Amino acid sequence: MEKVCVIGAGSTKYGKLEDSITDIALKASVDAIESAGIEPKQIQAGYISNVFGIADKQVHLGPVIMSNLGIPEVPSLSIESACGSGSVSFREAYANVAAGFYDVVLATGVEKVTHTGTEWTTTYFSYCSDFFYEGGAGASFPGLFASMARAYLAEFKATEEDLAMVAVKNHDNGFLNPKAHLRKKITVDDVLKSAVVASPLKLYDCCPFSDGASAVILCSEKFAKAHSKNYIEVIGSGRGGSPAALQGREHITTIPSTKIAAQAAYKMAGITPKDVDFAEVHDCFTIAELVDSEDLGFFEKGTSVQAVREGRTKLNGDISINPSGGLKSKGHPIGATGIGQVAEVFDQLTGKAGERTVKGAQIGLTHNFGATGASCAVHIFKSV
């Protein structure tokens, strides 16, 4: 296999955006191309992740984006894997470069849903669940994670205040991120007093519905060495699956696909969780970050809550978790999120993260899953 590098990254601001899905996807793509210092003609394939293009009247986004970049002849793949679409797309891009099919590829993720309103998004997101048992029995996505939360709180003697601390920490980080959707500091009290969405989760336990696009340029190490002085290397890539419905899982407080993907990525990278300096993890809800941090091996089962209480996951703590602000504060444009995580790692490891820089970081990890973790991808990156 070829070694694969990321040589450029770009993102729009996440939030409520006025421009069309195509326009924001193009903006992020052009920013990534310029960040990489390449010409569109050098791109040999495109990987375009998106879930609800239908909401903005544009599906089959791949060819539209390639055409607007002036390279209509270049093949593209339009990818949907619920909230994990971005990382799954990145993996396909990675695998194709690693296999030697292409030297340079573009991976762009995009979502545009805020104009549809809360009822539409709540309903359509529920179609990402195992619908007969979950969405089709009244479960919203907050409801599925709330069920995980109730089981976790009971099993590990954690509290709703503990969940709130995850939100506060991620908003502290997102406050330092100019592209974050919810760029404001909050308190534990703000979270606890916010409206209940699906008990025990409240509004501030939940990530927002966001619009946004992110893009990265992947290439072979040979190309990176010849064309760039500012790039990072992909040293681990893993994927995994879980029973699609929560009821199919023996333990509801763990996500099997995360463990499988992480073990594969660590093995490939030849590192252990202790070697990771910072991680962008899938905190669609506060409970998810606690579960993820354990499934990724940063903390023993049931102890991530103690780590949060002690501030060990804060920016420049023992391990900085979600220095970008995470899905919770940076925002969650679902087709873009997994690519946006890679863009954050690129910025962190190439000195572009400004005030939210993880000091001295050399190894960053991204973790992104679809639905309640039915599909998952983990990637590990190293500065060069």
Place this chain on the structure above:
Amino acid sequence: MLSKEEFINNTKLGKILARKCTKCGHPHLVTTYFCQNCGNKGFEDILIEGKGVIVTYTIITVPPDGYEKYVPYAWVVMKIDNSELRISGFMGGIRSPADLPLGTKVKVTGHDERGIIIEKQ
């Protein structure tokens, strides 16, 4: 392969139609084609009593389309008695966590536009 219709008809009788692997005995809900434990394709039908206990749940206050008139309601996961299987569904009449402690005994009673219906025993 058994149909969703047969599964649904059985929920109305308080039963869960499941499939047991003929090779390793692992139980599955009807929609599985291959054994998740050993990969075998052979199954025999088993009818399980739709009774069990609450493993976890949520109380929904911001519902998907079609559920507005039921708010607040619970979506629950129950562990089926004398089986490794769990099943989830809709449970009405739950307003606060005090109404439904974990471990509460519940039963499957049917299926309608709300999905699989679970009620207290």
